[in-house]
Amino acid sequence: MKKYRAVVAGCSAGGMQAVATLLAQLGTSFRLPLIIVQHLHREQGEYLFRFYSSSTHLKVQEASEREKILPGNVYVAPPDYHLLIEHDETFSLSVEEKVNFCRPSIDVLFESAADVYGPALAGVVLTGANSDGALGLKRIKDCGGLTLVQRPETAQFPEMPRSALLCVHADQVLTIEEIGRFLMTLKPEAAY
Amino acid sequence: MTSGELEAIEIDLLLEAVFRRYGYDFRSYARASVVRRLRLLLEQSGIASVGELIPKLLHEPAFFQELLFAFSITVSGMFRDPEFFRSLRENVVPLLKTYPFIRVWVAGCACGEEAYSLAILLKEEGLAAHSTIYATDINDQALAVAKEGIYPLRQVREYTENYQKSGPHDSFSRYYHASHDHIVMNRELKKSITFANHNLVSDHVFAEMHLILCRNVMIYFDRELKDRVLRLLDSSLIRGGFLCLGTKESLRFSCGDGRHDEIDSKNRIYRKRVLEAGEGRTR
Numbered sequence: 001m002k003k004y005r006a007v008v009a010g011c012s013a014g015g016m017q018a019v020a021t022l023l024a025q026l027g028t029s030f031r032l033p034l035i036i037v038q039h040l041h042r043e044q045g046e047y048l049f050r051f052y053s054s055s056t057h058l059k060v061q062e063a064s065e066r067e068k069i070l071p072g073n074v075y076v077a078p079p080d081y082h083l084l085i086e087h088d089e090t091f092s093l094s095v096e097e098k099v100n101f102c103r104p105s106i107d108v109l110f111e112s113a114a115d116v117y118g119p120a121l122a123g124v125v126l127t128g129a130n131s132d133g134a135l136g137l138k139r140i141k142d143c144g145g146l147t148l149v150q151r152p153e154t155a156q157f158p159e160m161p162r163s164a165l166l167c168v169h170a171d172q173v174l175t176i177e178e179i180g181r182f183l184m185t186l187k188p189e190a191a192y
Numbered sequence: 193m194t195s196g197e198l199e200a201i202e203i204d205l206l207l208e209a210v211f212r213r214y215g216y217d218f219r220s221y222a223r224a225s226v227v228r229r230l231r232l233l234l235e236q237s238g239i240a241s242v243g244e245l246i247p248k249l250l251h252e253p254a255f256f257q258e259l260l261f262a263f264s265i266t267v268s269g270m271f272r273d274p275e276f277f278r279s280l281r282e283n284v285v286p287l288l289k290t291y292p293f294i295r296v297w298v299a300g301c302a303c304g305e306e307a308y309s310l311a312i313l314l315k316e317e318g319l320a321a322h323s324t325i326y327a328t329d330i331n332d333q334a335l336a337v338a339k340e341g342i343y344p345l346r347q348v349r350e351y352t353e354n355y356q357k358s359g360p361h362d363s364f365s366r367y368y369h370a371s372h373d374h375i376v377m378n379r380e381l382k383k384s385i386t387f388a389n390h391n392l393v394s395d396h397v398f399a400e401m402h403l404i405l406c407r408n409v410m411i412y413f414d415r416e417l418k419d420r421v422l423r424l425l426d427s428s429l430i431r432g433g434f435l436c437l438g439t440k441e442s443l444r445f446s447c448g449d450g451r452h453d454e455i456d457s458k459n460r461i462y463r464k465r466v467l468e469a470g471e472g473r474t475r
């Protein structure tokens with residue numbers, strides 16, 4: 001059976017509720033790192049962590065540069081920085097141009113995560129009102145990773161999942177709750 | 193071998209070629225970002241693989257300039273992170289005022305936005321006549337823009353908003369004049385800054401600085417290079433001098449090393465100790 005090393009997820013408009021719902025499905029037995037890019041205003045940051053922490057027992061934190069990525073942790077990209085992953089499984093940050101009018105951009109995270117984790121990566125695209133994440137999800141698929149997309153009719157803002165589906169033949173198209181339960185069934189690599 | 197592994201070899205060779213041919217050392221830059229920049233460059237230039245870039249780079253210095261531009265990410269802004277500038281005013285300026293003259297270094301100044309912000313701040317705090325600002329970067333194109341002090345008009349709203357949040361004493365519009373689609377910074381401000389090419393990886397220390405800003409530059413360096421550059425910055429500071437990093441940068445060389453005090457941890461402002469730990473006793 002296929003084994004996994006990380007999950008990356010992206011969302012935009014409607015993302016707060018979506019992520020909280022997703023986290024609520026993940027029990028403490030979830031043994032993968034979950035790395036999230038969410039388009040936010042600078043000010044939303046601090047409130048967000050309190051809100052998310054109230055929906056899960058997993059540790060939710062802002063991803064910081066050079067930090068080692070650990071299983072069972074939930075990381076959220078800091079506002080106004082792109083989040084990338086290095087081969088030694090640490091984070092790096094960049095202030096380069098916005099991508100799809102966004103910084104952080106979901107595509108940037110997904111592409112660098114696909115380079116590092118290859119087939120051991122699962123990518124998730126949730127609600128949003130733009131098309132960030134579509135190309136990144138395609139890269140995950142091309143590298144042999146697993147692709148999950150929220151069923152557009154069930155998303156608060158369907159455009160982002162819809163764009164992803166136009167770009168990628170996703171492995172699973174599910175509601176958020178189902179995505180959460182599905183992630184719980186992924187087998188972590190033995191090293192975790 | 194996967195295509196990713198192949199690409200990794202090609203990138204190693206390319207960075208080696210660039211270093212030996214042009215003396216610019218990007219081998220210790222954070223890889224994920226280098227990979228991204230190279231792929232963008234490939235896309236723009238219609239070249240199929242990183243390997244194919246190598247002969248072109250070796251034989252066409254003009255193409256190397258493009259690579260240099262692609263590698264140095266010059267995104268910046270005036271009074272970016274206004275809270276940081278506010279903290280400078282509140283926590284650092286009062287101490288700077290105790291010196292008859294201060295020297296300031298903006299390392300990795302991109303197109304000069306941060307240096308002008310600082311020049312404005314020092315002027316408003318009455319320090320302009322007693323200070324020199326050096327602003328350096330490896331990117332000559334960016335330095336040329338910085339010297340001109342010309343920025344797109346469409347940025348002004350954001351700059352003004354940032355400025356207003358930085359605890360100002362005046363109005364931002366006093367510092368530039370607008371024409372057509374751009375703004376030009378006042379001549380007086382321009383005169384207060386010396387822009388120059390300086391490479392943090394390979395060039396020497398700057399002596400006797402009272403304040404150094406090196407923000408969002410070392411995030412592109414690997415650990416070892418970052419530590420090396422931190423040592424360089426540190427030896428460029430006077431004792432009691434201030435070092436400021438980007439708001440999401442971790443200071444690994446540490447404040448617990450007895451050499452630095454944290455002035456504002458959120459805004460990443462540090463002060464080099466006047467006396468090192470234990471030193472007082474031996475004298």
Ligand SMILES: C[S@@+](CC[C@H](N)C(=O)[O-])C[C@H]1O[C@@H](n2cnc3c(N)ncnc32)[C@H](O)[C@@H]1O
Pocket residue numbers: 095264265266267268269272299300301302303306328329330331334390391392393406407408409438
């Ligand atoms: C993202 S900008 C930071 C601009 C500004 N300090 C800020 O925070 O807004 C990074 C700058 O670092 C410069 N840089 C990169 N490597 C450098 C090096 N080895 N020595 C000096 N500057 C360098 C780049 O050319 C670029 O202009």
